[in-house]
Amino acid sequence: MSIQREMINIYIGGELFQVPEGHTIMMAFEYSGFQLKRGVGCREGYCGACATVYREKGDYKLKGGLACQTVVTDGMTIAMIPFVPAEKPVYDLNELTPDVGTFTQLFPSVFRCVSCNTCTKACPQDIQVMDYVQALIRGDIAKAADLSFDCIRCGLCALRCPAEIVQYNAGILARRLYGKYLSKNSPELEIRLKEIEEGKYDKEIDELKKMPGDKLSEKYYSREINIS
Amino acid sequence: MYPEYMMESIKKVEQTRPKRLELAKKFGKKVFPGMSEQEREDILNNYHPDYKDDALRELRIGPNKGDKIINEVVDIMESYPRDYPEIFDLNKVDFETDVLIIGAGSAGLSAAIEASNADADVLLITKLRLGDSNSMMAQGGIQAADQSDDTPVLHYLDVIGGGHFDNKPELVEALVMDAPPSIKWLEDLGVMFDKNPDGSMMVKSGGGTCRNRMHSTRDYTGAGICRVLRDEVYNHPDKIKYIEYTAATELILDDKGQCAGAIIYHLESKQYSIVKAKTVIIATGGFGRLHIRNFETTNHYGATADGLVIGYRAGANLLYMDSVQYHPTGAVFPEQIVGFLCTEKIRGLGAQPVNSEGELFVYPLEPRDIEASAFIRECENDLGVTTPSGLKGIWLDTPLIEELSGEGTIEKNLPAMLRQYHRFDIDIREYPMLVYPTLHYQNGGLEINAASETSISGLFVAGESSGGVHGRNRLMGNSQLDIIVFGRRAGKNAAAKVKKGVQLGKLSLEHVEKYIKEVDSIGVDKKRIAPIVLPDYIPDHVKAKQLSSEFQGTLF
Structure with a gap:
């Protein structure tokens, strides 16, 4: 029982196409005959490949969104962003320190933030982008890492920023610094690594590798399940 | 609503x-009570899509000739190449490298980092962008037995029981023993695992695990890992060259049967290039976009099993291509x-x-x-x-x-x-x-050994495109682990092989010519070509007006 749909008008790059209502922008492109190469990736809102700028009927505002997550509306005018040619500094994480100095050196543009909040408004992930830029300015790497966590690197923030900041590249550096230097080591992991190195499990694993199928099956089905 | x-x-x-x-x-x-072995068998026989009468058919050519495998995979295996070998002049090499890596999900990226750490030159190609992959989309977690009530031995049991005891033991061993060191490696690269204030890992259970060993980075675990690996690759421009929007359409062997490179194709400029490589790593992921039995898929746009096709044509054998993972x-x-x-x-x-x-x-x-x-x-x-x-x-x-x-x-x-x-x-x-x-997932793939190498010298496979690690059913959190463990192994071992010295002979596409003859002999439609490279979601009434759309997959 497939449903009959109303057709609506959309303008892809200014050209009129008729597509079924309820389609996402990405589905609407494909319905119109475009086989996508750029501007398409996971199709589930995780990869950031499909940053798109659009304007809705009767509105003057240019809005940003992900093509795979935004539903077309009648009269929508759409342009997909094929690529964001933003700068990405090259660094060796081992030589960096998790502090504000790293950012003054690698991302001086961060300190030009004028707190206009345009980046936050542009973010399709609802990230408080300006807040994490401000956290970086204060040298609060942990806060920046936390706030920028859901970034999918679509580039819409950098495209709209009047201060020419490449927020998403600064964000991943903050998260990597946090992961490597600021979060505490797991004591259990350290112990296990040592045990593995010392060969503690080698004999038992070796026995399992050689175990006949019926014995192995018996062992599997009788193993104690202890989960919470 | x-x-x-x-x-x-x-x-x-x-x-x-x-x-x-x-x-x-x-x-x-x-x-709710868990199912017994008998109940499991019954429900699979009665309801699992793989067990339907028409799910499988016999593959008529290549190393796995005679095996019954998934229909849609037979289709791409019994197919013609995108381009005929005689049009390529293998004497005109466009790129030369120590390690060619095909695919830039977390397996390919890990391989690139490890190979470059071992001082090998890397050429990394991907048909979309770096990191565009199923790896990026994984949500739930990555397994590693690092808790005090857990051991790699218990992890081994879970993996092999979940895989219906069909897994290759040496690969399961590699997976579970490399797991804690892989977590450490990722953390040193700056992955932000979910932790308690004292630094201990927050771990959860997953389907088929007997302990809590699922590590996560919120519900962006795949992205939490993959974007760090991508950032690290960007930081080695001297050792890792990468080309995006470029697919490998055929492997090149040499006259001694060693893997020696690939034909690559840039999707936008439509140019072909010849890569001569001392070693090749296939890390192209799985087959979700083949929409097996018309199922919807969780997979990335690029999941068209290209690596399986070119690896199989070059003579590598497949393992467990009779099983598909449907995520519940x-x-x-x-x-x-x-x-x-x-x-x-x-x-x-x-x-x-x-x-x-x-x-x-x-x-x-x-x-x-x-x-x-x-x-x-x-x-x-x-x-x-x-x-x-x-x-x-x-x-x-x-x-x-x-x-x-x-x-x-x-x-x-x-x-x-x-x-x-x-x-x-x-x-x-x-x-x-x-x-x-x-x-959701391709359980099988090209067979590898614990070094991540296939039966073809110099050809490595890592991640979802490989077969044997998970047997006929993978558990949650073991694919994120697989891509790191075997991506790293492939990268290290490829680099080590290069260091030991690889002498390539005359480059050849003879295996493709031979394959074409085999396809001719079974009589399939000449328009059936593979690798598909990209899926095609253009509706029929539009396709009818697109003159090149008679071909399966990517338009010419």
């Missing part, structure tokens, strides 16, 4: 929720996100699967094939809910999570999931999700 008739079924779910909550409080995860919980409503993965972590957090009558009908954390079969059983027995577009599903009762673990649990642990549904006006804290099994 759900239409009214679906809300009626949701009311039944709400009515049984207090009782199910009580059950969960009393018995933890064991709210793919979204079926709203229709814009049909096929969308609803992470297993949701059940890990305590959400229960219930049918249209609000009844719990299965242990929520059976291995994926068993759980998926149980969902299909409910729907085939009229205990599913039908969507306005005609799909069927069962409920995943997410509001239970908050009742069990307190308000805010979903926002904290499942931010991606909450956001996705919120975009379509459904608040999963208040209403359950409607789900049905969705095509």
Whole structure:
């Protein structure tokens, strides 16, 4: 029982196409005959490949969104962003320190933030982008890492920023610094690594590798399940 | 929002929720008895899509000739190349490298980092962008036995039992023993694992695990890892060259049968180039976009199994291509996100699967094939809910999570999931999700050994395109682990091989010529070509006007 749909008008790059209502922008492109190469990736809102700028009927505002997550509306005018040619500094994480100095050196543009909040408004992930830029300015790497966590690197923030900041590249550096230097080591992991190195499990694993199928099956089905 | 008739079924779910909550409080995860070996076998035989009579057919050519494998895979194996060998002049080499890596998900990226660390020159190609992959999309977790009540031995048992004892033991050993060191490696690269304030890992259970060993980076685990690896690759421009929007359409061998490079094709400029490489790593991922048995898929746009095709043509053999993993919980409503993965972590957090009558009908954390079969059983027995577009599903009762673990649990642990549904006006804290099994993972692939190498000297495979690690069914959190473990192994071993000295002979595409003759001999349509490179979602009435669209997959 497939449903009959109303057709609506959309303008892809200014050209009129008729597509079924309820389609996402990405589905609407494909319905119109475009086989996508750029501007398409996971199709589930995780990869950031499909940053798109659009304007809705009767509105003057240019809005940003992900093509795979935004539903077309009648009269929508759409342009997909094929690529964001933003700068990405090259660094060796081992030589960096998790502090504000790293950012003054690698991302001086961060300190030009004028707190206009345009980046936050542009973010399709609802990230408080300006807040994490401000956290970086204060040298609060942990806060920046936390706030920028859901970034999918679509580039819409950098495209709209009047201060020419490449927020998403600064964000991943903050998260990597946090992961490597600021979060505490797991004591259990350290112990296990040592045990593995010392060969503690080698004999038992070796026995399992050689175990006949019926014995192995018996062992599997009788193993104690202890989960919470 | 759900239409009214679906809300009626949701009311039944709400009515049984207090009782199910009580059950969960009393018995933890064991709210329903787990299936015995016999029950598992029965439900698979009766309901799993792989076990349907017409799921498999005999492959008529190549190293696995005579094997019965998945129909859609036979189609791409029994196919012609995109281009005929005689048009290429192999004396004109465009790129030369120590290690050519095909595919830039987490397996390819890990391989690139390790190979460059071992001082090898790397050429990394991907048909979309660096990091565009299934790796980036994984949500729930990565397994590693690093807790005090857990051991690699227990992890081994879970992996091999979940895989129906078909896994290659040496690969399972590599997977579980390399797991804790891989977590350490990732953390040193700056991956932000979910931790308690004292630094201990926050770990959860997954389907088929006997301990809590699922590590996560919120519900962006794949992205949390993959974007760090990508950033690291960007930081080695001297050792790792990469080319995007470029697919490998054929492997090149030398006259001694060693792998010696690939023909690569730039999707936009439509130019072919010849890469001469001392070693090649296939890390192209799986086959979700083949839409096996017309299932929707959770997979990335690029998941068209290109690596399987070119590896098989070059003589590498396949393992377990008779099995497909359907993830139990793919979204079926709203229709814009049909096929969308609803992470297993949701059940890990305590959400229960219930049918249209609000009844719990299965242990929520059976291995994926068993759980998926149980969902299909409910729907085939009229205990599913039908969507306005005609799909069927069962409920995943997410509001239970908050009742069990307190308000805010979903926002904290499942931010991606909450956001996705919120975009379509459904608040999963208040209403359950409607789900049905969705095509998720290629359990088998090109056979490798513990060094991640195939039977062809110099040809390595890592990640979903490889076969043997997971047997016939992979557990949650073991693919994120697989891509790191075997990506690293492939990168290190390829670099080591180069260091020991690889002498390449005359480059050759003779294997492709031979393959074409085999395809000729079985008589298939000349228009059936592979690798497909990209799927095609253009509707028929539009395709009818596109003169090049008679070809399967990517338009010429």
